[in-house]
Amino acid sequence: xxxxxxxxxxxxxxxxxxxxxxxxxxxxxxxxxxxxxxxxxxxxxxxxxxxxxxxxxxxxxxxxxxxxxxxxxxxxxxxxxxxxxxxxxxxxxxxxxxxxxxxxxxxxxxxxxxxxxxxxxxxxxxxxxxxxxxxxxxxxxxxxxxxxxxxxxxxxxxxxxxxxxxxxxxxxxxxxxxxxxxxxxxxxxxxxxxxxxxxxxxxxxxxxxxxxxxxxxxxxxxxxxxxxxxxxxxxxxxxxxxxxxxxxxxxxxxxxxxxxxxxxxxxxxxxxxxxxxxxxxxxxxxxxxxxxxxxxxxxxxxxxxxxxxxxxxxxxxxxxxxxxxxxxxxxxxxxxxxxxxxxxxxxxxxxxxxxxxxxxxxxxxxxxxxxxxxxxxxxxxxxxxxxxxxxxxxxxxxxxxxxxxxxxxxxxxxxxxxxxxxxxxxxxxxxxxxxxxxxxxxxxxxxxxxxxxxxxxxxxxxxxxxxxxxxxxxxxxx
Amino acid sequence: xxxxxxxxxxxxxxxxxxxxxxxxxxxxxxxxxxxxxxxxxxxxxxxxxxxxxxxxxxxxxxxxxxxxxxxxxxxxxxxxxxxxxxxxxxxxxxxxxxxxxxxxxxxxxxxxxxxxxx
Amino acid sequence: xxxxxxxxxxxxxxxxxxxxxxxxxxxxxxxxxxxxxxxxxxxxxxxxxxxxxxxxxxxxxxxxxxxxxxxxxxxxxxxxxxxxxxxxxxxxxxxxxxxxxxxxxxxxxxxxxxxxxxxxxxxxxxxxxxxxxxxxxxxxxxxxxxxxxxxxxxxxxxxxxxxxxxxxxxxxxxxxxxxxxxxxxxxxxxxxxxxxxxxxxxxxxxxxxxxxxxxxxxxxxxxxxxxxxxx
Numbered sequence: 001x002x003x004x005x006x007x008x009x010x011x012x013x014x015x016x017x018x019x020x021x022x023x024x025x026x027x028x029x030x031x032x033x034x035x036x037x038x039x040x041x042x043x044x045x046x047x048x049x050x051x052x053x054x055x056x057x058x059x060x061x062x063x064x065x066x067x068x069x070x071x072x073x074x075x076x077x078x079x080x081x082x083x084x085x086x087x088x089x090x091x092x093x094x095x096x097x098x099x100x101x102x103x104x105x106x107x108x109x110x111x112x113x114x115x116x117x118x119x120x121x122x123x124x125x126x127x128x129x130x131x132x133x134x135x136x137x138x139x140x141x142x143x144x145x146x147x148x149x150x151x152x153x154x155x156x157x158x159x160x161x162x163x164x165x166x167x168x169x170x171x172x173x174x175x176x177x178x179x180x181x182x183x184x185x186x187x188x189x190x191x192x193x194x195x196x197x198x199x200x201x202x203x204x205x206x207x208x209x210x211x212x213x214x215x216x217x218x219x220x221x222x223x224x225x226x227x228x229x230x231x232x233x234x235x236x237x238x239x240x241x242x243x244x245x246x247x248x249x250x251x252x253x254x255x256x257x258x259x260x261x262x263x264x265x266x267x268x269x270x271x272x273x274x275x276x277x278x279x280x281x282x283x284x285x286x287x288x289x290x291x292x293x294x295x296x297x298x299x300x301x302x303x304x305x306x307x308x309x310x311x312x313x314x315x316x317x318x319x320x321x322x323x324x325x326x327x328x329x330x331x332x333x334x335x336x337x338x339x340x341x342x343x344x345x346x347x348x349x350x351x352x353x354x355x356x357x358x359x360x361x362x363x364x365x366x367x368x369x370x371x372x373x374x375x376x377x378x379x380x381x382x383x384x385x386x387x388x389x390x391x392x393x394x395x396x397x398x399x400x401x402x403x404x405x406x407x408x409x410x411x412x413x414x415x416x417x418x419x420x421x422x423x424x425x426x427x428x429x430x431x432x433x434x435x436x437x438x439x440x441x442x443x444x445x446x447x448x449x450x451x452x453x454x455x456x457x458x459x460x461x462x463x464x465x466x467x468x469x470x471x472x473x474x475x476x477x478x
Numbered sequence: 479x480x481x482x483x484x485x486x487x488x489x490x491x492x493x494x495x496x497x498x499x500x501x502x503x504x505x506x507x508x509x510x511x512x513x514x515x516x517x518x519x520x521x522x523x524x525x526x527x528x529x530x531x532x533x534x535x536x537x538x539x540x541x542x543x544x545x546x547x548x549x550x551x552x553x554x555x556x557x558x559x560x561x562x563x564x565x566x567x568x569x570x571x572x573x574x575x576x577x578x579x580x581x582x583x584x585x586x587x588x589x590x591x592x593x594x595x596x
Numbered sequence: 597x598x599x600x601x602x603x604x605x606x607x608x609x610x611x612x613x614x615x616x617x618x619x620x621x622x623x624x625x626x627x628x629x630x631x632x633x634x635x636x637x638x639x640x641x642x643x644x645x646x647x648x649x650x651x652x653x654x655x656x657x658x659x660x661x662x663x664x665x666x667x668x669x670x671x672x673x674x675x676x677x678x679x680x681x682x683x684x685x686x687x688x689x690x691x692x693x694x695x696x697x698x699x700x701x702x703x704x705x706x707x708x709x710x711x712x713x714x715x716x717x718x719x720x721x722x723x724x725x726x727x728x729x730x731x732x733x734x735x736x737x738x739x740x741x742x743x744x745x746x747x748x749x750x751x752x753x754x755x756x757x758x759x760x761x762x763x764x765x766x767x768x769x770x771x772x773x774x775x776x777x778x779x780x781x782x783x784x785x786x787x788x789x790x791x792x793x794x795x796x797x798x799x800x801x802x803x804x805x806x807x808x809x810x811x812x813x814x815x816x817x818x819x820x821x822x823x824x825x826x827x
Contacts, residue, residue, distance in 0.1 A: 005779045009766055012667060016762035019755045023639030060660040063643075066632050069660040103678040110671050117664070125557055129664035133671060134566045136571055140675030143575050146682075148582045155575050158499060159698070162514045162568050166494075166521050169561055173525050174552070177622055180631025198621045201614075483624040488615055495611040502607075503600045528618070532625030537637055537649035538723060539789075549649070551633045552640075556653040560665045563727060567672030570816055574679040577820075581683065 001047055004073055004120065005058050007040045011113040015106050022102035029095055031106040036109060037088040040116060044085060048078040048456070053463060055470050057088075059121070065122065065474050066183035072122025072474060079460035080119045080248045083327060087240040087334045088112050090439065091233050094338055094432040104144060111137035111237065115245035122474065124172050125182045127249060131168065135161050135213065138242050141234045142226045144208060145155030157222035161212050164219060168209025174202035175257075185474035188257050188467065195260065203258050207266070210253070213246035215300045217274040224281075227293025235289065236337035239296040240330040247300065247326060251307055255319075256467060264311020265303050272399070274301025279406045288349050291410065292336060295369065298407065299329045302400075306384050313391040316465055321387060323457045324380035328368055328443075332377065335439045336365035341432060345424055349410075350417055355426050357433070359418040364440040366411040368447070375447040379454075486527040493520030507579065507586040510571045518565035522558045529554030598668060645786030646720035647793035655801045657778040660797065662801070663765060666808060670762055673812045677819050685823040691744045701743030708736035716806030720795040726802040729807025737814040754815045761808035768797060768804070 014021075014032050021028045047056070051073070092108070114134025121127050139161065143154035176182050178198055179190040191199060211219045227235050227354040254263050278298035285291035307322035309315070339361040346352030354362075364375070371381030381404060388397040446453045497517025501510050529551035537552040539545060578584050629637055636657065640649040654662050667791055693701075709732075715722075716729025740747050772781035787794030 003773070005773065009770055009773075009779060012663065013763055013766040013770075015667070016670065019759045041695070058779075059657065060779045060781075061656050062776050062778040067635055068657055068778075101678065101681060103674050103681075106674050107671070107678065110667065110674075113667070123660075125560075126661055126664065127660050129560060129668070132567070132668050133664060136567055136668060136671050136675065139571055139575070140671075140678060143578070143679055146578060146679065151575055151579045151582060155507060155579060157571070158568070158572050158575065159510055159514065161662055162572075163498065163501065163517065165564075165568075166514075166517055170521055170524070173528070173554070173557065176557075177528055180633070182553075182632070196621070198617060201617055220584070325619055460707065480624075483619040484609070486624050487619050491611050491618075495607050495703055496662045499603060499607050502603045504786055524618075527624070528622055530625050531625070531627045531629065536723070537640075538721075539641060539647045539649075540721070543789075549629070549637055551627060551629055552636055552649045553633050555650050556658060559650075559654055559725075559727060563665050564668050570672045571675045572667045573820070574676040578679055578683065 001050060002043050003044055003058065003069060004047060004056075005060065006114065007043055007116055007120065008071075010039060010110055011036055012114065012298055015109045015113065018102050018106045018109075021277055029102040030092075030098070030100070033105040033108055034089070034092040034096055035087045037092055037112060040085040040112075041082065041089060044078050044082045048075060048082060048459070051075065051078075052351060053351040053459075053466065053469070055122075055463075055473050057474060064269065066181045066186045069121070069123040069126050070183070071120045072470065073120060073186065074470060075459045075463035076461075077119050077248070078327075079323065079456065080244060081116060083330055084112070084119065084241050084245055085113050087236070090334055090435050091236055091338065094429065094435045095233055096431055097429070107137050107140050107144070107292070111141060111241070115241055118245050118249050122184050123182055123373070124175065124184055124187060127184075128165075128172050129168055130187060131209075131213075131249070132165060134242070134245060138213075138238070141237065142230050144234060145229065145231050147229065149225070150231075151229075153222060153225030153227075153229040153468070157226055160219055160222055161286065164212035166209075167205040171202040171205030171207075171209065174198060174205070178202070183474065184252070185471045188415060189471045189475050191257060195258075199258070200260075200262060203253070203260070203263055206253055207250070207263065210246055210250045211270070214243055214250055214304065215274075215297045216304060217301070217341075218269050220274065223297050224275075224290050224293045227296065228287055229288040232289075232337050232340045234452075235340075236334045239333035239337065243296070244326055244330050247303060250304070251319075251322070251464075254308075255310070255464070258316055259467075261311050264308045267308035268312065271301045271303075271305030272396070274298070275305060275403055276399075276467055278386060279403045283406060283410050285410075286349055288347055288352075289340070291349055291414075292333070295407065295411075296329070297332055299325065299333075299369065302384070303329070305389070309387055309391070313387065313393075315382065315387055316461065317387055319464060320457060320461050321380065321383040323460060324376075324383060324453070327453065327457070328377045328380045331439055332365045332368040332375075335436055336362060336369070338432060339365065342426055342428060344426070346418070346421070349414060351421075352417070352420045353424040354418050355423055356427065357428065359415075359421075361436045361440060362418060363415050364443060366415060368443045370408045370411050372408075373447075374444065376443045376450065376453065378447060379450050397452070403424055486530070487524065490520045490524035490527060493517070493523065496520075505588050507576045507588060510588075511569060511576065514572070515565065515569055518561070518568075522561055522565070525554050525558050525561070599816065612676060635770070641789050643786075644782060644795055644798065645789050646798050647789045648720050648725075650723075651720050651725050651798060651802070652795070654782070654794070655719075655798045656782055659769075659801070662805070663769065663780065666762065666765060666805060669809065669812055670758070673758075673816055677814055680819055683823045685821070693745060697743040698745065701739050705736045705740050708739065709733050712736065712806070712810065716802050717799065718792065719802035720798040721790065721792065726805025727729075727809055729802070729806040731813060733806065733810035734813030734817065738817055741817060749814070749818060751818065754811045754818070756810055757811040758815065761804045761811070765801065765804045765808070770802060772797070 031205030282294035310318035342358035368375035368377035371377040500513030534548040712732030715724040719725030782796040
């Protein structure tokens with residue numbers, strides 16, 4: 001198996017070389033931006049299929065953890081790595097022929113680097129550094145359209161994001177002071193058992209930082225503006241790569257490092273509030289992209305809520321559900337946002353012109369997001385309701401059910417408008433068409449027969465739950 | 479609450495607090511960036527202050543092979559080095575976005591940036 | 597007005613709380629080195645040969661973080677250039693330099709660059725290292741921008757330096773991967789501590805970082821002074 005540090009090394013090397021590559025040939029940056037996610041995907045999938053259920057440790061700097069930084073690779077990280085790179089490949093492929101300054105491709109690759117770094121690392125300060133790479137490239141990509149709306153969204157994002165990142169750093173450092181190490185496995189083993197008050201403060205600071213990136217209330221006010229103002233492919237990147245890598249980090253920190261009822265309860269409350277506010281806001285939107293942005297925020301709230309249900313129900317199925325929601329949302333939203341390229345005349349929610357292909361693609365994506373039967377989303381949403389029923393939290397069950405119906409309502413409103421709208425012919429980008437069809441077929445196929453997704457998700461879940469093996473592999477013997 | 483911790487902890491925390499206050503209360507985007515910078519400085523100083531060992535000297539053994547008895551914790555300065563550069567990066571990018579906003583909107587007053595509503 | 601006061605009060609309460617918690621748990625100066633810090637101090641010189649422990653941590657023990665940090669800076673510079681694409685600076689915003697400024701600047705700039713180079717070359721022996729060294733070099737260029745009536749610095753030179761320095765850093769890491777089976781591992785002799793040719797790859801890394809940071813910040817200054825590229 002290829003050494004997975006090469007994922008990071010190659011992304012870095014080619015990002016640094018990009019100015020020189022652009023001098024060689026104008027199209028080269030776009031091609032490199034396509035090849036690297038493909039490489040990462042190859043490494044990720046081979047590891048996923050061949051690895052044992054023991055975390056793989058990759059040292060850097062020549063020293064074993066905790067004296068050196070290490071990457072810690074288990075099926076849970078690989079799950080997210082594969083997801084993020086599939087979407088990146090999808091985006092890079094669809095937009096291969098688009099004219100863009102080489103710096104844009106650099107930003108795209110560096111964002112992917114940040115996401116992959118967060119997912120693969122086993123060291124907490126290293127996660128901060130990659131989080132910064134990830135965040136700064138996100139700010140730049142949000143502003144990339146360089147138009148009024150894009151800039152407005154980007155600057156709001158930047159201000160909230162910087163404060164969040166600074167607090168994340170402070171939280172990481174406080175954990176270092178308490179435990180004497182920056183390595184995730186060592187910190188996790190030190191934090192088992194009775195926790196002193198400062199640990200809670202550190203955790204709060206870190207979560208504060210992550211709330212921004214995962215678009216949770218109350219730090220998500222930037223998100224609708226960014227979704228509305230940015231390029232379509234950037235909006236797809238936000239909903240499917242950026243928020244997913246951030247939610248990975250949140251899952252890791254809350255379960256792996258802390259595993260404390262306080263944080264679970266906090267996430268449940270915030271998740272519910274986020275979901276409620278986002279869905280009702282989506283209902284009253286006039287602009288299609290803004291509505292989709294609120295829908296993304298809502299899904300993030302729902303995913304976090306599903307994850308945190310573990311804290312009060314102690315069902316590991318809660319994690320399983322969260323992972324399903326994450327996969328479903330990443331793929332469907334990537335489809336919907338990139339498909340907007342095919343419907344440039346449909347900008348408002350209730351009027352516009354479109355063509356049959358784009359309407360079909362939008363419909364498939366939307367059905368999966370809302371959880372309509374025979375799409376992948378159905379399985380994810382049903383699981384959430386199932387857990388709530390089994391744990392007898394009936395008020396939440398009904399609340400979530402109502403919100404699911406709200407979501408269905410505003411999506412169906414668009415779908416029915418699309419059916420009735422005036423047909424306009426659009427020159428379809430062939431690469432984008434192929435990618436959309438592939439994703440649509442995936443969502444429908446897994447909707448009918450979700451076995452493959454379930455198997456992979458289960459592997460990720462088992463790796464995640466097995467804290468003991470992770471800790472003993474890295475910190476064992478001390 | 480002795481005078482030492484008041485200076486070495488209190489001042490950075492005050493800087494952080496001032497930075498956040500500036501970001502929350504000012505209407506000028508440029509001043510917001512300065513507030514962020516202030517906050518970053520506060521956090522960096524706080525981190526270094528938390529690494530102090532009383533009676534310790536810098537972890538640079540310039541008279542090697544003579545090893546010093548007590549040295550200050552070397553990890554916080556290493557982390558802060560990284561954090562300073564990252565703070566600089568934020569500022570740079572933020573400035574370029576604000577410059578562009580000034581160009582497109584004609585102002586850096588936050589109140590005027592209300593194009594995107596609800 | 598009332599909102600500002602409210603924010604002030606809430607933040608004040610919050611910072612008192614944080615201050616109280618921190619000074620309760622970590623009294624100032626009451627530290628003994630434990631965990632990784634103790635290992636670094638005890639074994640830093642033996643492992644790597646550099647007498648500046650902080651430098652050893654930054655370049656080798658936690659070298660991966662430094663690579664990330666270099667990337668962040670690179671990212672920020674690229675993003676700045678990208679955001680300012682097509683942005684024109686209308687009028688010269690700096691005052692016209694006088695004769696004293698011009699001559700003085702021309703004499704000072706090389707000395708400043710020399711200072712910067714000294715700092716990053718001695719990173720493993722004295723405080724400082726690649727980052728301050730690079731910043732000082734960029735300051736020298738800033739001096740030239742401000743004091744010279746006309747100072748032409750071709751963007752292509754900066755871009756190439758930046759790209760090469762960064763790629764070489766990754767390549768050093770990959771060489772380490774090949775020889776020592778660990779990315780960014782030390783594969784050179786540690787040498788005699790205290791000498792300039794010692795400490796394995798630390799001087800090399802700091803050299804690369806010095807060049808990279810210097811050229812990057814100069815590029816930022818150039819972008820801010822003259823506007824972005826043509827789109």
